[in-house]
Amino acid sequence: MKLDDMILVSVDDHIVEPPSVFENHIPKRWADRAPRFVYDAKRRAQTWTWEGGAAATPFICAVVTLPNEEWGYDPSTLAEMRPGCYDSAARVRDMDANGIVASMCFPSFAGMSGSFFAHCQDRDLAYACLRAYNDWHIDEWAGSHPGRFIPLPLCALWSPQLSAQEVRRVARKGATAIAFSQAPETFGHPSIHSGAWDPFFAACQEEDVTIAIHIASSNMVVTGDSRETPIEVASTLPCWNSLTCAAHLLWCKSLVKYPHVKIALSEGGTSWIPGFLDRMERQFHLQRWMKSDLGGLRPTEKFRRHFLACFICDPSGLLLRDRIGIDNIAYEVDYPHSD
Amino acid sequence: MKLDDMILVSVDDHIVEPPSVFENHIPKRWADRAPRFVYDAKRRAQTWTWEGGAAATPFICAVVTLPNEEWGYDPSTLAEMRPGCYDSAARVRDMDANGIVASMCFPSFAGMSGSFFAHCQDRDLAYACLRAYNDWHIDEWAGSHPGRFIPLPLCALWSPQLSAQEVRRVARKGATAIAFSQAPETFGHPSIHSGAWDPFFAACQEEDVTIAIHIASSNMVVTGDSRETPIEVASTLPCWNSLTCAAHLLWCKSLVKYPHVKIALSEGGTSWIPGFLDRMERQFHLQRWMKSDLGGLRPTEKFRRHFLACFICDPSGLLLRDRIGIDNIAYEVDYPHSD
Numbered sequence: 001m002k003l004d005d006m007i008l009v010s011v012d013d014h015i016v017e018p019p020s021v022f023e024n025h026i027p028k029r030w031a032d033r034a035p036r037f038v039y040d041a042k043r044r045a046q047t048w049t050w051e052g053g054a055a056a057t058p059f060i061c062a063v064v065t066l067p068n069e070e071w072g073y074d075p076s077t078l079a080e081m082r083p084g085c086y087d088s089a090a091r092v093r094d095m096d097a098n099g100i101v102a103s104m105c106f107p108s109f110a111g112m113s114g115s116f117f118a119h120c121q122d123r124d125l126a127y128a129c130l131r132a133y134n135d136w137h138i139d140e141w142a143g144s145h146p147g148r149f150i151p152l153p154l155c156a157l158w159s160p161q162l163s164a165q166e167v168r169r170v171a172r173k174g175a176t177a178i179a180f181s182q183a184p185e186t187f188g189h190p191s192i193h194s195g196a197w198d199p200f201f202a203a204c205q206e207e208d209v210t211i212a213i214h215i216a217s218s219n220m221v222v223t224g225d226s227r228e229t230p231i232e233v234a235s236t237l238p239c240w241n242s243l244t245c246a247a248h249l250l251w252c253k254s255l256v257k258y259p260h261v262k263i264a265l266s267e268g269g270t271s272w273i274p275g276f277l278d279r280m281e282r283q284f285h286l287q288r289w290m291k292s293d294l295g296g297l298r299p300t301e302k303f304r305r306h307f308l309a310c311f312i313c314d315p316s317g318l319l320l321r322d323r324i325g326i327d328n329i330a331y332e333v334d335y336p337h338s339d
Numbered sequence: 340m341k342l343d344d345m346i347l348v349s350v351d352d353h354i355v356e357p358p359s360v361f362e363n364h365i366p367k368r369w370a371d372r373a374p375r376f377v378y379d380a381k382r383r384a385q386t387w388t389w390e391g392g393a394a395a396t397p398f399i400c401a402v403v404t405l406p407n408e409e410w411g412y413d414p415s416t417l418a419e420m421r422p423g424c425y426d427s428a429a430r431v432r433d434m435d436a437n438g439i440v441a442s443m444c445f446p447s448f449a450g451m452s453g454s455f456f457a458h459c460q461d462r463d464l465a466y467a468c469l470r471a472y473n474d475w476h477i478d479e480w481a482g483s484h485p486g487r488f489i490p491l492p493l494c495a496l497w498s499p500q501l502s503a504q505e506v507r508r509v510a511r512k513g514a515t516a517i518a519f520s521q522a523p524e525t526f527g528h529p530s531i532h533s534g535a536w537d538p539f540f541a542a543c544q545e546e547d548v549t550i551a552i553h554i555a556s557s558n559m560v561v562t563g564d565s566r567e568t569p570i571e572v573a574s575t576l577p578c579w580n581s582l583t584c585a586a587h588l589l590w591c592k593s594l595v596k597y598p599h600v601k602i603a604l605s606e607g608g609t610s611w612i613p614g615f616l617d618r619m620e621r622q623f624h625l626q627r628w629m630k631s632d633l634g635g636l637r638p639t640e641k642f643r644r645h646f647l648a649c650f651i652c653d654p655s656g657l658l659l660r661d662r663i664g665i666d667n668i669a670y671e672v673d674y675p676h677s678d
Binding site: 068069070072194228229231232237239240244248252253269270271272274275277278279280283286288289290313315317320323339 | 530570579586592610614618627655656658677
């Protein structure tokens with residue numbers, strides 16, 4: 001396709017990070033301690049490893065164009081994947097073929113909200129590596145094809161202050177979005193209700209940086225008993241974590257304080273939103289003894305002010321698109337994941 | 340209204356149990372140790388208390404016709420409530436006024452799945468009291484006005500075998516439904532995926548007893564960090580616990596084994612179901628490498644075979660009623676609760 005023929009923007013794809021992430025961006029002082037991409041012969045997988053732990057990309061997160069019979073949760077190597085997973089030039093060729101003019105890419109090993117970096121106890125090392133990761137993402141991944149990627153740096157999940165600082169730093173580099181967690185308290189960090197994240201919300205509002213909150217960006221288990229639960233349950237439910245996340249955000253005092261914060265509910269889908277808005281309106285009216293304060297707005301107005309609903313395939317949600325608000329809905333490809 | 344003019348059946352209301360529950364039904368041997376309804380001067384509340392613990396009914400669960408300004412979560416006394424909460428004759432007068440021909444009533448102090456009885460370590464005492472409770476419910480509450488109540492006895496949450504036995508016992512007394520938990524494993528009992536509940540599912544299928552699973556019948560916290568979470572979050576979200584529960588049940592091997600089990604998702608609402616069925620169908624197709632077995636049915640067929648969706652007020656769900664299946668939807672009043 002020619003560039004002018006493409007109109008679709010995908011606000012949720014994923015990078016399987018190539019070995020060179022830290023190479024050009026980590027200060028010399030930290031170079032020896034940055035995460036390394038190594039082959040783990042026992043697991044037959046390539047793993048990012050450092051003093052903060054280790055992470056591999058499960059094969060199910062890189063299955064684009066591979067036969068269904070080969071899918072699975074085993075860890076993977078780059079050689080098994082389509083090059084568009086990890087190579088930006090190959091990715092752009094695949095976007096061209098798919099009619100996608102621009103794409104916003106979430107991480108793989110780094111975790112949907114950068115939790116990989118938050119696991120490192122040396123916070124100076126963690127922040128140095130996070131900055132290097134973000135610089136690689138903005139300058140190399142997105143920078144390689146201007147206009148074809150919406151850069152998506154990561155927050156410093158362990159520190160609202162550093163996250164605010166990073167928002168301002170990446171905004172100066174041209175970023176308009178930053179990845180955050182559905183529930184930082186599930187990783188042992190402050191909850192959004194504590195007020196601790198206000199500097200981060202303030203920075204996002206002032207710099208006009210959208211907060212992108214992807215499913216699986218918390219440490220929450222919605223599926224109950226994990227030992228016996230069938231694999232299909234965990235595979236069916238994750239979208240609805242965005243519902244819980246949206247309820248927390250909508251009732252959060254910080255969003256009254258920062259009324260211009262914009263939030264993308266990445267891979268959250270749309271189908272639950274009409275019923276959620278019905279419920280919020282009913283709650284607001286019936287439980288008026290709670291004297292809830294949404295800054296003078298009704299729940300549906302507040303939802304439409306703050307949220308972007310993001311979907312891959314959602315026939316029932318789209319039937320009720322007018323109840324969501326068609327300006328509040330965006331499309332996702334989820335390349336190279338299985339959906 | 341005249342009885343012949345009434346067509347509405349409410350499959351979800353609640354009894355605030357009167358002091359006489361155990362009086363006529365507990366065997367002499369256990370009479371001294373049955374739960375007692377006492378006034379707790381410190382809490383200004385009436386509390387059911389015994390060696391298994393204590394439970395009061397929060398005022399928000401008995402607010403019918405009371406001014407909104409007086410609603411709240413404080414524990415309550417019967418004298419503060421409309422008599423229809425605890426008196427079956429007064430309840431029937433209120434049903435007449437509301438055009439409700441028949442009502443299925445869930446418990447209050449006993450817990451939505453009878454967890455109150457499961458907390459008692461003396462299992463013989465617990466089962467004796469559970470049987471007495473069920474006999475009171477069937478013979479006195481429902482029996483006082485034949486045809487106006489759908490009896491709803493409770494399962495023995497701590498024992499699949501006793502639950503199966505109770506299903507057969509109450510079926511002989513005319514019961515066609517029994518209350519069960521959204522997630523028994525959250526109370527420390529076996530999960531539905533363990534196979535342990537198969538005798539219970541078998542009894543329900545053979546006796547044609549519907550399993551009624553009300554929201555708040557598990558010990559699950561969907562709202563994350565409890566200390567700082569605003570009260571509105573917990574008040575907004577509970578319906579969607581039925582979504583998680585439905586996903587577990589639909590992917591549960593026991594429902595393939597017992598394909599005629601019927602389940603009411605009480606107070607679960609309808610709005611999430613069209614999107615849930617979309618997702619189940621997509622999961623079933625895309626993740627076919629998982630070789631999922633729904634007994635030869637597609638997810639939507641299986642949902643419609645097993646489930647009754649129950650709603651109080653759900654405009655968006657009803658717009659998509661044909662995608663749910665109109666024979667799979669039932670109405671609820673939720674008397675005397677705040678919804």
